[in-house]
Amino acid sequence: MRAPVYALVGNPNCGKSTLFNALTGLKQKVGNYPGVTVEKHEGTAYSQHGQAMKVIDLPGAYSLASRSPDEAVMRDVLLGRREDTPQPDRIVCIVDASNLERHLYQVLQILDLGRPVILVLNMMDLAENSGVKIRVNYLERMLGIPVIPCEADKGRGIIELKLAMSRHDLPLSKHRWDIPAAIAPAVAELQASLGDNDGKAPLIARAEALLLLTDHDHVRVAGSTPLHAKTEEILKTWKARWSAENVDWAAILVKARFAEVGRICTEVVERRETRARVGRPFVDRLDEVLTHPVWGWLIFISIMGLLFLGIFTLAEYPMNWIDSGMGMLADWVRGAMPPGDLRDLITDGALSGLRGIVIFLPQILILFFSIGLLESTGYMARAAVMMDRIMGKVGLSGRSFIPLLSSYACAIPGIMATRTIEDRRDRLTTILVAPLMSCSARLPVYLLMIAALVPGTSVPALTKTGIMLLMYSIGTFGALGYAWLFRRTLLKGKPSMMMMEMPAYQLPSLRTIVRQMLDRASAFLFQAGTVILSLSILLWALAAYPKSPAGSSPQVQLEHSYAGDMGRLLEPTIKPLGFNWQIGVGLVSSFAAREVFVSTMGVIFDVQGDTKANTVPLRDALRQATWPDGHRLFTPLVCFNLMLYYVFAMQCLSTVAVVYRETKSWFWPTFQILYMTGTAWVVCFVVYQVGRLAGF
C-alpha cells in the first residue's frame, strides 16, 4: 500500500514549521516547486507502529485566496492543480489556539475540500495564559473531525497527532454550511463543469467552485494547471450577471462564512478577561517601548550594532582558518601534481573559486543565526515596524527591511529573502537596490584602498572605521535613494500597505534556528557557488592564455594574457576616472567576486606572498606604481574613487544569476548591471574630475 500523503496547512506564525520538524525529525527534503521560487518542504513521519507517512509542509497562508506565489502554490497543491506534487490524501490543519476566530475561516475552506482533516490546536499554553479556554470536545463534535490540542515547541501532543494520522478510518467532516439559495445554481453549474471538463472529484469540484466564486483567483504561477475554457466561460457569465444585477454575491458568501466562524466561536471559546488586571499587560508595555520613537531606536541601533560586531569580529577566526586550510590544500595539490595547466586550473581556477565562496560562510552563518534568533524571539517583527516609517518614505514597506539587512553580509540571501514581500513592485524594487548595501566581499577592497590611502605604516583605527562607515552609508543612502526613484518612475504604483502579524514574544528554540540557518546557508552555497566556481575557472583561463614564453614571471604572463588585453581595451573608458589598464584588469577579474580584485592587484604588481593576510607589501607596491609619464597612479583621490566604484558597481555575477532566477526575466538583471555600473562610472567621473580641479 502507498504511504498516505499529508499536507500541513496553516496561517503564518502558527508554529507550522516547528510541528513539521517535530513530526519528521531529520527525515526532510527541501526543494523547489518547478518554475516558481517557492521552497518545497517534504518529509516522512513514522506512526507509533513504524508506518511511514509522507508529509508536505505547504507555505503559510491566511486563506485559500492567493496573493503571493507562496499562497498560490499552497492553493494549487490542495486543489490538485500541480502535476509535480500529488494531491494530498489527508490534511493536517494547524491553528493558533489563542486566536481561533481568525484561523477558523481557513479551516472551513479546507473542510469544504472533502478530504479527511485533522485540526491541531497549537500553542494551547499561550492560549491558556492569555485567558482563552477552548472546549475541545465540543469543537470536535461540531466539526466532526479529530481535534488535537498541542504544544509543538515542547513536543506535547505530537504522539496523539501521530496516532490520529495513522488511523485508517479518518472521518470526513460533517460540517456543512448553507449556501444562499440564490447562488446555488452558479455553484452547481461550475461544480459540474469542473467535474466534467477539468476532471475534478465531486467534493473538490464543489470547493473549487465556491473558491472561484468567492475569492480572487488571479495569482497564477508556473506549474499550475489552468481552468478548462468552458469552466472559465461559465465563471465569467455568472460574474457578469451578478455585476449587472449589482449584487456582490462574493462578499455575501464571505460574510456568511464569517458568520459561521462567529457562531462556532461563541460556542467553543471561553474568554476570561485578563485585561482587567492592574496596569497594562507586560507585552503591551514591551511593545510600546520597542516601538517607541526614542527608546525603540536606541534598542534597535544597539542590537544592529551588536549584530554587525558579531559578523565582522567573530567571523574573522573561522575565515582565517578556511583561508589557511584552502591555502594548504592548494599547496598540497601543487606538491602532488606535476607542473602544468591542469595543476594551475585546479589550484588557481577551481580551488581559488571554491575559496571565494566558502570564505563567506562564517559571516553568512552568523548573520542567519542572528536573524533566526531575532525572528524567533519576536523582535524582528517589531524592528520591521520601526523601519516601516523610513521605508515608507522611499515607497517601500517594513517588509523590505530584513532583505536589505541580510544584504550587508551578501546580496544573495537578501534577494532570496524578498520572497515574503507580497507587492510585486515592492519586491522588484528591493531586489534592484539590495546589491547597493555594502556586502562583505567589498571589505577586502576597502581595506586595501584605505591602507594605500593613508600614509604611514599603520592606519589609525579611527580613520579606518571612519572611511569604512562612510562607504557603508554611501551604499545605504544610494539604495534608499534609488528605491525612491524606482517607486516613482519604473515601478510606479500606489504606496504599498503593510499588514504584519506581530508574533508573540517567545524564548527562541535553538533547534529551529540552527535548522533554518543550515537550510538558508546551503541554498546560498548552491546558488552562488555554482556561478562563482565556473566563473573563476573562466577568469583563470583568461589570465593564463595565451601563454607567455616559459620562465616569464606571473606579472609578464598576466600582462600578455587575454585579461591584460581586456584591461588595456578598457583603459580609455576608465581613464577619466583615474584608473589605468592595470586597475582595469582588476575590475575585469573581480567581476565574478569583488574580493578577487585584491589578489589580482597582487599578481599584476608582482607582490610575492599572501596579499590577503598582509597588505603591507602590496600597499607599498601600489604607492610606487606610476603612469607612463611618471606621476603617481594611486593618489589618495584614485584610492577613494576606487572604493566609490566598488560601492556602486555591479561586480558580482552570482547576484545577477540569482536576480534572473528570482525575477524569471533577463530584463531586470540587465537593467541592474547598467544602472549600478553606470552610476559607479558617473559618480567616479564627477569625483575624479572635481577632485583634480580642486587640486587633489
Next chain:
Amino acid sequence: MSSESQNQADRVPLSQLLSGEKGRVYDLKGEATVCARLREMGFCESAVVEKVGGTFTVLCQVCGTRIALNSRAAEHILVEKLES
C-alpha cells in the same frame, strides 16, 4: 445633537483612534482584494480592535492577535469608538 449624528461622529478610520482606545469595525472600504485581506487578518465586521500604540505604523490588538498596520492600510478600516 441627535443620536444619529452622534453615531456619525463616533465613526472614524482606525488610524484616528488614540492609544488604548477601542473600536468596533463597522465597515471596510477600498478594493475587494484589500477588504478580503483585512478580513483574513481579523478585521472582519463587528470585530473589536484595540489600538496599542504607534503613530505612522499602528500596532493594534484584534481577535487576540497583535497586528502592525501602516497608515495606508489602517485608513481602510472604519470603526465605531467604544467606551473603554
